[in-house]
Amino acid sequence: MxxxxxxxxxxxxxxxxxxxxPLVYLDNAxxxxxxxxxxxxxxxxxxxxxxxxxxxxxxLSEEATALYEGARGRIARFINAPSSKQxxxxxxxxxxxxLVAYSWGMATLKPGDEVLITQMEHHANVVPWQLxxxxxxxxxxxxxxxxxxxxxxxxxxxxxxxxxKLFAFVAxxxxxxxxxxxxxxxxxxxxxxxxxxxxxxxxxxxxxxDVQQLxxxxxxxxxxxxxxxxxxGVLYGRRDLLEAMPPFMGGGDMIREVRLEGSRxxxxxxxxxxxxxAIAEIIGLGAAxxxxxxxxxxxxxxxxHELVRAATERLSRVEGLRILGPGIEQRGGVVAFTLGEIHPxxxxxxxxxxxxxxxxxHHCAQPIHDFYGIPASARASFAFYNTFEEIDRLVxxxxxxxxxxxx
Ligand code: C6P
Numbered sequence: 001m002x003x004x005x006x007x008x009x010x011x012x013x014x015x016x017x018x019x020x021x022p023l024v025y026l027d028n029a030x031x032x033x034x035x036x037x038x039x040x041x042x043x044x045x046x047x048x049x050x051x052x053x054x055x056x057x058x059x060l061s062e063e064a065t066a067l068y069e070g071a072r073g074r075i076a077r078f079i080n081a082p083s084s085k086q087x088x089x090x091x092x093x094x095x096x097x098x099l100v101a102y103s104w105g106m107a108t109l110k111p112g113d114e115v116l117i118t119q120m121e122h123h124a125n126v127v128p129w130q131l132x133x134x135x136x137x138x139x140x141x142x143x144x145x146x147x148x149x150x151x152x153x154x155x156x157x158x159x160x161x162x163x164x165k166l167f168a169f170v171a172x173x174x175x176x177x178x179x180x181x182x183x184x185x186x187x188x189x190x191x192x193x194x195x196x197x198x199x200x201x202x203x204x205x206x207x208x209x210d211v212q213q214l215x216x217x218x219x220x221x222x223x224x225x226x227x228x229x230x231x232x233g234v235l236y237g238r239r240d241l242l243e244a245m246p247p248f249m250g251g252g253d254m255i256r257e258v259r260l261e262g263s264r265x266x267x268x269x270x271x272x273x274x275x276x277x278a279i280a281e282i283i284g285l286g287a288a289x290x291x292x293x294x295x296x297x298x299x300x301x302x303x304x305h306e307l308v309r310a311a312t313e314r315l316s317r318v319e320g321l322r323i324l325g326p327g328i329e330q331r332g333g334v335v336a337f338t339l340g341e342i343h344p345x346x347x348x349x350x351x352x353x354x355x356x357x358x359x360x361x362h363h364c365a366q367p368i369h370d371f372y373g374i375p376a377s378a379r380a381s382f383a384f385y386n387t388f389e390e391i392d393r394l395v396x397x398x399x400x401x402x403x404x405x406x407x
Contacts, residue, residue, distance in 0.1 A: 010037070021355030024393045025386070026390065026394060029225070029334050038229065052279070053069075071289075072087050075087050085239065085269050088273065090235055097199070099248040099272060100197060109132065115139070115166045119142050121168075122199065123366070125170060141159055172206065174381075176334070182198055204219075206301060218237050223284070229284040231278040242271075253275065310388055310391050312328055318339070318395060322339075324336045333381060336377040350404055361376050
């Protein structure tokens, strides 16, 4: 295995200073930093191969198409999808959920049907289902949280019924860090005949994910949280479902034939990719999954587990600090916390003065904060390139918060 120093050298931004101190980047759940391999792949595309995809017979267009479709194949392998035709490129996880909601949901749901989500969802897996259930007359239900910040799975027997058409849930919470028993939840959904959509925005970048082993019907994730560029996201779907679903957006590339009287759709995956896609970004995402696969996702998960174990131990000794969510055995690399009555934005601002970047706010997960009766929290989130020294810097900076704002 390469040393952490060598790995960190792959990420130019990690050499930066912020406010006179070396950057400590602990906002990886919002977006990860990008290695040189990703920057070079995008740069090479623009310098050497820039052309539109699927449209030209000239050399550049063929090269661009080969790079773009090559990335699809690599991403399929990364999550062990049976076929690259099941990999639909979107802008992000949010767009992927909306694709399923507007295409599958609008075509399928009717009054009396139910969609089940959970109280630990990111807004991306709440609002589309609110919109679609309102439009179709279906009912939206949710699995509540327990005192540990994990799901009330004891209620699943009553919440999952033959009325449930879809169970959409997050594999790892972006606030609580909770890792849900994804394969088990998928099986529970299937046992009542419901489909299972897994929000992998926080799991695919940090844990080994195998869609065949999970047996999920849909998986969504964002490229920018897994060392890839912004504007790159993925919907994985079961092939028969994707085949049966109507298009989400119409336009160029998603059609086979357009007549004034009507149109016929392209085959998978292009049926769902209307218009010129984010070519450079998808090529960058292909380089990102190569980078992560080279590191090994088992190693990534293990490294982040050690970091978060050290972080929770150190943070729990900070006076007045309360960590949201479950214990270390069920936690991925996210630690959201409150510090007495100090506003999370003040915490983040004081930390930033020392070069420590964390996120403050509701993290697009207000229902979780409602559960705790708080408007916001501070959140440190880790990636494999973080170090134990950076955890020391975080704790030192939090001591400063005490000194500045008192308790
Ligand atoms: N969470 C965070 O700071 P997009 O914005 O589409 O790339 O990802 C949406 C999304 C969906 N599900 C989960 C579990 C997520 O964490 C996110 C994004 C970021 O926590 C930005 S709000």
